[in-house]
Amino acid sequence: MVLMVNLNDPRNAWWRHAVCYQIYVRSFADGNADGIGDLPGITARLPHLRDLGVDALWITPFYSSPQNDHGYDVADYTDVDPLFGTLADADAMIERAHELDVKVIVDLVPNHTSSEHAWFRTALAAGPGSPERARYMFREGRGEHGELPPNNWESVFGGPAWTRVDDGQWYLHLFDPTQPDLDWRNPEVADMFDDVLRFWLDRGVDGFRVDVAHGLFKEEGLRDQVVAADETEAASAEHSMVERVLRDEPMWDQPEVHEVYRRWRKILDDYPGDRMAVAEAWTQTPESMAQYIRSDELHQSFNFHWLTTPWSAPAFKKVVTDTLEAVSLVEASPTWVLSNHDVTRHVTRYGGGETGLARARAATLTMLALPGSAYVYQGEELGLEQVDVAPEHRQDPSWFRTGEPGRDGCRVPMPWGGDRAPYDFGPAEQPWLPMPAHWDALTVEAQDGDPDSTLSFYRAALAARRTFATTAGDTVDTSGSDADVLVVRRGPVVSVTNCGDSPVPLPAGEVLVASGRLTESAAGTLLPPDTAAWVRA
Structure with a gap:
């Protein structure tokens, strides 16, 4: 199958083909020895993002908040919580990122406020x-x-x-009781968020990630949700968002929400520099997701169908084709994401250990070959797995309401260096979530310079991607795929991903990058199982 996606914007907007790095603010870097990440810590570690080769960073909420949901319960949208620094620290972070040619996307939380607002x-x-x-x-x-x-x-x-x-x-409150939902049918709400957008745009941010973008409006009348007898609700917050099985959803994805984003698009277009917004819209189909990114609405929407897909060449092919077909209907650019702060890290989802890491690297390389932009989550460039956080240390609000582990396992702080916790995360002896004792081999310091490390792989993949991301065209051909192998042809580059149990031959050409070691045979170069490679024909 050959699919066409129109990415030809005359302005060549940066976000159409960017690699964006998500920073979970309290877990990235601690600059003041309190065990919690902050804005000065981010600023100090920005060279890591430059060296990694990303185009932009997305930082989770750092606004004034009682922190009942780690910043997603906002008490003041136009100030910085003292836990993370000051407005001056935010300005310094934005300025330093721009000096390093890294764009800055900040989180916007419009569905609800804090009960302390x-x-x-x-x-x-x-x-x-x-x-x-x-x-x-x-x-x-x-x-x-x-x-x-x-x-x-x-x-x-x-x-x-x-x-x-x-x-x-x-x-x-569709989330925690400390997060009351706003009534977006009240014009005061829309006016307030217009002011919030302009406040941060005036300070130089390049875009917004819109939290719960599908949830602002609820079906008028607030009728009961119809739940079929054979439908069940997932117990954990992660599953509630990733494995959504309730088809009748009067609280989500209502048509009135699109008028909000048309209004926001006009504000964004008033500013220079291709300011943008990306939706966190957990919709039920790729087609409904695409509605958020029509030409007069938001610029992008996270494509969560990729991260809910099992390790399977046919399943990956379906996600690719369905996504590109959906965004082509509105002439938008796709996004790709494998992990974030709300889901189990993909090394663990793919089996954990050596197998999980090999598959995670291969899936990442596959994702990066596709047209559009890619979002990576802090720590995946180190091959971090989900951590089994002990019950006495868990802090996710869903844990206290459901008794399920929740999302803390993907939020354990970044290991930067040293041979024991806190691995240079900051001066404190132990950060807000304990760090595993075996992470000494996974730190940035330990992996830097090791050509076989996951960090070196990410750097090589992002560097290779820059050679074709904006020039390889928009045509994607997956017709060479089969039950075990996903083949994606895009311009002069062929991405081959082996999801099977036996080595397969690579097409002739220059190997740009591979997610693991290749082998040679009389028939040519072989791609081992659980491995991906890019070949330039």
């Missing part, structure tokens, strides 16, 4: 029927005395999505 505190004090409460989803309860929640919706973090306040009303 001034608006919500005022709403509680104002009482039922007040204009202040109209900014949130306050409703009367059901039952004879209003003692039952307004509907049957469940929180992503487990348990009911409603909490009752002292005067008897209930408020909606």
